[in-house]
Amino acid sequence: MDFQSCVKIQKEWDIVGARQLGRERAKAIGFGTVDQARIATAISELARNIYLYAKTGKICFEIIDDLEHKGIRIYAIDSGPGIEDISQVMEDGFSTSGGLGAGLPGVKRLMDHFEIDSEPGKGTQVKTVKWVR
Amino acid sequence: MNIDLRNIVLENSDTIVKKWLEEVSKNRNNDYTSTISDELFQSTNREFVNVIFTSVDKQGVTSELDDFSERLINLGWPLSYITDGLQVFRRVTIDYMLGQSEKVDTDQFAKILDLVDNWVEPIINQLVNEYSGSWEHTVSLQRVALQELSAPLIPVMDNITVMPLIGTIDTERAKLIMENLLDGVIKHNAEVVLIDITGVPVVDTMVAHHIIQAAEAVRLIGSTCILVGIRPEIAQTIVNLGIDLSKFPTKSSLRKGFQSALELTNRKIVQTKQSEDNVEKLLDSLNKE
Numbered sequence: 001m002d003f004q005s006c007v008k009i010q011k012e013w014d015i016v017g018a019r020q021l022g023r024e025r026a027k028a029i030g031f032g033t034v035d036q037a038r039i040a041t042a043i044s045e046l047a048r049n050i051y052l053y054a055k056t057g058k059i060c061f062e063i064i065d066d067l068e069h070k071g072i073r074i075y076a077i078d079s080g081p082g083i084e085d086i087s088q089v090m091e092d093g094f095s096t097s098g099g100l101g102a103g104l105p106g107v108k109r110l111m112d113h114f115e116i117d118s119e120p121g122k123g124t125q126v127k128t129v130k131w132v133r
Numbered sequence: 134m135n136i137d138l139r140n141i142v143l144e145n146s147d148t149i150v151k152k153w154l155e156e157v158s159k160n161r162n163n164d165y166t167s168t169i170s171d172e173l174f175q176s177t178n179r180e181f182v183n184v185i186f187t188s189v190d191k192q193g194v195t196s197e198l199d200d201f202s203e204r205l206i207n208l209g210w211p212l213s214y215i216t217d218g219l220q221v222f223r224r225v226t227i228d229y230m231l232g233q234s235e236k237v238d239t240d241q242f243a244k245i246l247d248l249v250d251n252w253v254e255p256i257i258n259q260l261v262n263e264y265s266g267s268w269e270h271t272v273s274l275q276r277v278a279l280q281e282l283s284a285p286l287i288p289v290m291d292n293i294t295v296m297p298l299i300g301t302i303d304t305e306r307a308k309l310i311m312e313n314l315l316d317g318v319i320k321h322n323a324e325v326v327l328i329d330i331t332g333v334p335v336v337d338t339m340v341a342h343h344i345i346q347a348a349e350a351v352r353l354i355g356s357t358c359i360l361v362g363i364r365p366e367i368a369q370t371i372v373n374l375g376i377d378l379s380k381f382p383t384k385s386s387l388r389k390g391f392q393s394a395l396e397l398t399n400r401k402i403v404q405t406k407q408s409e410d411n412v413e414k415l416l417d418s419l420n421k422e
Contacts, residue, residue: 012303019335037335037366038373044337045374092375100338100345106374 054080299332331362361390
């Protein structure tokens with residue numbers, strides 16, 4: 001896959017770096033402030049999941065800009081422990097770390113398109129898109 | 134043998150310095166030092182090369198080197214100036230020495246390389262250490278400064294306290310917020326605490342979770358926590374995330390939050406000046422009639 005830009009997540013402050021870059025990109029292609037906040041929050045959730053559960057990974061951005069639609073695609077890729085039961089983590093209120101358990105279902109609601117792919121022991125990949133309206 | 138080689142270099146320092154200055158000046162155009170005036174650049178170069186030769190002469194790190202590096206750090210010269218300069222010195226010196234001997238066998242060649250490396254490496258190590266030491270020092274100072282700024286608590290009036298939060302909240306800061314909040318509530322005997330998140334760029338589940346916990350802890354010690362400064366876009370993301378903030382009151386602005394804090398403590402703001410004005414106007418209008 002050819003990504004336009006990636007941010008490595010290794011420290012807690014990398015989460016801030018990732019969402020700042022994401023917000024910048026989102027602003028540049030014409031998202032409004034509300035959608036910018038949504039995208040930044042979604043990146044924050046995804047990056048925090050990487051930091052909390054997989055320790056290291058990366059957040060990548062891809063700008064989609066063709067005749068029909070404009071938007072941003074965000075990938076969150078790690079090679080951490082993976083997720084046993086994906087339907088469980090997509091439920092509101094499920095958390096293994098004592099958090100609110102709103103992260104992944106929240107990202108799904110914040111964004112327009114959401115795909116998650118995970119294999120226990122191999123890692124997790126989340127692909128999510130937001131369109132400019 | 135080594136001493137002989139050293140003497141060759143020291144005796145011919147003028148030639149080497151000249152070459153070095155030429156090389157360094159050539160490098161100059163393409164980078165960092167372009168904002169520095171020519172005079173300063175030349176004089177620093179001369180000083181730099183003198184420092185190098187003193188340390189070659191005295192075989193080791195000298196106090197001149199310490200002084201020089203300290204000054205460069207204070208002036209904010211880039212580290213690459215020093216490392217580039219020393220690499221150039223290494224190259225020029227080796228070139229010169231190889232050019233001096235008529236026939237160079239591999240043994241001699243290795244010896245010269247080794248010798249020059251032994252001169253240059255301690256200097257590079259020393260300077261890089263000093264530079265990174267100074268950076269680490271700066272970073273740790275900024276960390277402390279940031280920590281002092283991270284969770285301030287302002288007692289605005291009896292029983293009402295405000296905690297304005299600005300910038301990103303990480304786990305370390307969240308801990309500080311909780312501690313300062315609870316300490317402050319007890320210390321200032323606050324009935325109402327306003328947490329202002331106007332300056333928090335992103336409220337994700339982690340930040341929300343910490344705020345909820347802090348508000349809950351404040352409730353447990355008998356005070357009320359009001360979350361203020363929720364911008365419209367933050368309100369929408371909180372709804373999208375499905376975070377339940379209904380356990381404590383929230384307001385859009387600090388001003389509205391302060392008003393409800395006054396209500397909660399059975400007080401209100403009264404405008405004194407304007408009421409006097411009104412009375413005067415009334416009297417005026419009566420006089421006119």
